[in-house]
Amino acid sequence: MRHILLALAALWLSAGAAAAQHYQLTDLTSAFTAAYDRTEGMPLPLRIKAFKTDVAERFPEFYGRQRYPGMSQADYDTRIGRSIEGFAAIRERFSSKASQFAALLDPAYASFIREFPDMGDIGQIYLIHSLGEMDGGTRNFTGSNNVLIFGADVMGRAHPYADEEPFFHHELFHVYHARTFGGCAEVWCSLWSEGLAVYVAKTLNPDATEEQLLLTVPEDIPAAVDPNLREAVCAVRERFSTSRDIGALFSSDRLNPRLPPRFAYYIGYLVAREAGRTHSVQDLAQLDQAAARPIVEASLARLARCA
Numbered sequence: 001m002r003h004i005l006l007a008l009a010a011l012w013l014s015a016g017a018a019a020a021q022h023y024q025l026t027d028l029t030s031a032f033t034a035a036y037d038r039t040e041g042m043p044l045p046l047r048i049k050a051f052k053t054d055v056a057e058r059f060p061e062f063y064g065r066q067r068y069p070g071m072s073q074a075d076y077d078t079r080i081g082r083s084i085e086g087f088a089a090i091r092e093r094f095s096s097k098a099s100q101f102a103a104l105l106d107p108a109y110a111s112f113i114r115e116f117p118d119m120g121d122i123g124q125i126y127l128i129h130s131l132g133e134m135d136g137g138t139r140n141f142t143g144s145n146n147v148l149i150f151g152a153d154v155m156g157r158a159h160p161y162a163d164e165e166p167f168f169h170h171e172l173f174h175v176y177h178a179r180t181f182g183g184c185a186e187v188w189c190s191l192w193s194e195g196l197a198v199y200v201a202k203t204l205n206p207d208a209t210e211e212q213l214l215l216t217v218p219e220d221i222p223a224a225v226d227p228n229l230r231e232a233v234c235a236v237r238e239r240f241s242t243s244r245d246i247g248a249l250f251s252s253d254r255l256n257p258r259l260p261p262r263f264a265y266y267i268g269y270l271v272a273r274e275a276g277r278t279h280s281v282q283d284l285a286q287l288d289q290a291a292a293r294p295i296v297e298a299s300l301a302r303l304a305r306c307a
Contacts, residue, residue, distance in 0.1 A: 022109065023122040029098035029152050031055045032129040036087055048080050059126060061141040062149065083131045083153070093156030094129070101127050101150070108168035112176075115204060116285065119176050122148060129153045135214075136171040138178070148175055158217055166201040166208040173197045173285070180286055187239045187264070189289065190250050192296050195268015196284060202269070203281050214265070218252070221266045228258045233304035235259065236267050240297075267303075274299035 035054040039047040056063035065076045087094070105125075113119045130151025135158055138146040148171060159167065174197055181193060198213050205212070215221045225232045235255060239245055247253035249264035275284055275295050287295065 022120065023125045023148075025102065025125050025127065026059070027098065027101070027127045028055055028058055029094065029127055029129060031058060032087075033091075033095070036084060044081050044084065045077075047084050048077050051080055051084065055129070059128065061147075062126070062128065062139065063131075079131055083129065087129075087153075090153060090156050094152050097155045097159070098127060098152045101152070104164045105168055108165045109172065111165065111204065112169055112172045116173075116176055116282065119172070122172070122175055124148070125150070127152060135159065136167065138171075138174055140183075146175065146178055158214075161209075161212055163212065166205040166212045167214065169204050170197045170201040170214070173200045177285055180288055181292065182289060184289060185243050186241050187236065187243065187246060187249060188241065188293065188296055190246065191236060191264055191268040191271060192292055193268075194250060194265050195270070196272040198265060198269040199272035199276060200281050200285070203276070213269075215269070217262070219260045221260050221263055224258070224260045225263050225266050230304040230306070232259055232263055232267055233300055234306035236264055237300055237306050240300075267300075270303055271296055271299040274302055 032051070032055050035050045036047075038054075039050045042050075052063075065071065065073060068076060071079075109119075109122075124147055126147065126149045128149065128151060130149070130153055132151075132153060134149065134151045135154040136148075136150045138148055140146050150171075155164075155167075174193065177193060177196065181189075183189075198215070201213055202208055210216050210220070210222060235245075236249065239249070245253070245255055248255040248259075248261065250262055252261050254261050255263070272284065279295075284292075284295075
């Protein structure tokens with residue numbers, strides 16, 4: 001028995017090492033906490049200034065206001081200030097997600113490459129306080145490839161569960177999928193890339209809940225969409241080749257009282273699940289835009305008939 005346990009331990013360690021060598025982690029969560037503690041009790045403008053020098057300057061591509069050309073410096077400073085003032089309420093969960101991050105990501109990477117063995121190098125990963133922007137995702141900065149970023153603040157607030165494997169599989173798949181599928185600003189491209197990521201996470205984690213698949217943020221999307229499925233599908237089809245209302249389909253805006261924010265994530269998942277009846281997840285992941293588009297169109301047509 002002792003030899004079996006040692007062998008299993010060695011296998012786990014080798015899997016963790018294999019994962020670690022395929023990404024470079026920059027963890028700025030402790031820098032945020034240190035700046036917060038160092039300036040506690042100071043006036044908020046001084047705390048904002050400390051954030052800019054102690055944290056933002058270490059990742060200017062993300063924290064620079066140039067990412068928000070329509071936002072004034074005063075408004076951006078207000079956003080920073082809100083994150084500082086709200087930190088006490090999420091600190092314990094923030095610190096928990098940050099301290100466990102590598103221990104959660106490494107086995108998720110190991111299980112991901114069993115299904116997608118050509119994943120290879122992920123590159124740079126940042127773990128940060130995202131000022132409320134994201135739990136995870138890729139960002140494309142000028143002069144660089146997509147960078148994978150995780151926000152421990154939103155993870156702590158929106159992920160009350162301990163098992164993050166479906167979430168990590170979703171984000172790892174985006175890195176993998178982008179290499180073949182590329183970028184596209186039209187609704188159908190986001191529908192496919194996001195829906196397929198949810199489908200892959202579910203396929204790799206059959207017991208994952210809708211909460212773990214991020215289909216209950218900011219509200220229960222399937223519960224709202226299922227009674228209005230035809231309307232939701234037809235709303236997507238109407239905007240298929242445009243970027244119209246993309247904030248309501250995939251972000252925090254709302255298209256109408258019946259369809260919740262981000263409802264197209266769920267429609268995309270249903271589209272990918274429909275396509276999965278005749279294709280493996282590996283085959284679907286390898287489709288470029290020219291090959292994927294007719295499959296997306298056909299799957300949408302099977303979900304609902306639109307005028």
